[in-house]
Amino acid sequence: MSDxxxxxxxxxxxxxxxxxxxxxxxxxxxxxxxQAHVSERMLLYLEKGRSNPSLSTVEKLAQALGVQAGSLFGKRPVARQGPEVFIEAVVAQNLVAARKRLMLSQDGL
Known part of the structure; x- marks a missing residue:
């Protein structure tokens, strides 16, 4: 196997x-x-471990999820704002932002 x-x-x-x-x-x-400007098919393949994404795709997904791009390959993603921010808080912020962009109420979501 090659290095x-x-x-x-x-x-x-x-x-x-x-x-x-x-x-x-x-x-x-x-x-x-x-949100990440990638195809659903690409996301499906990535979630099944069947595709090797470009760096651009990883960065787009990381931005949409609010995490550092490189940390998506690690054991636990790290929030972009710093290590003191829990990823759950970033995900919650992204969900609220997406809901507002779509002009949905919490009940509508």
Whole structure:
């Protein structure tokens, strides 16, 4: 095996983290794909660990989820604002922002 071969654990961590952040934030696959400006199909493949994303795609997803891009490949994503901010708070902020952009009430959501 080449030294340049990707570590399969990175794809698994990415898949697990994307799925966990999306479901914790109660984002549909379509909503996250729209927010990150990626296709739903790409997001589906990433969540199943069946695709290697470009750096641009990882950055778009990280921005939409409010985490540091590189941390999506780790054991636990890190919020963009700093280590003292819990990822759950970032996901909640993103959910509120998306709801407001769509002009939905909490009941409507």
């Amino acid at each position: 340049l071969a990707p570590d399969p654990s990175y794809s698994l961590n990415l898949a697990r983290n994307l799925t966990a952040l999306r479901t914790t934030g109660e984002w549909s696959m379509r909503a996250l794909a729209d």
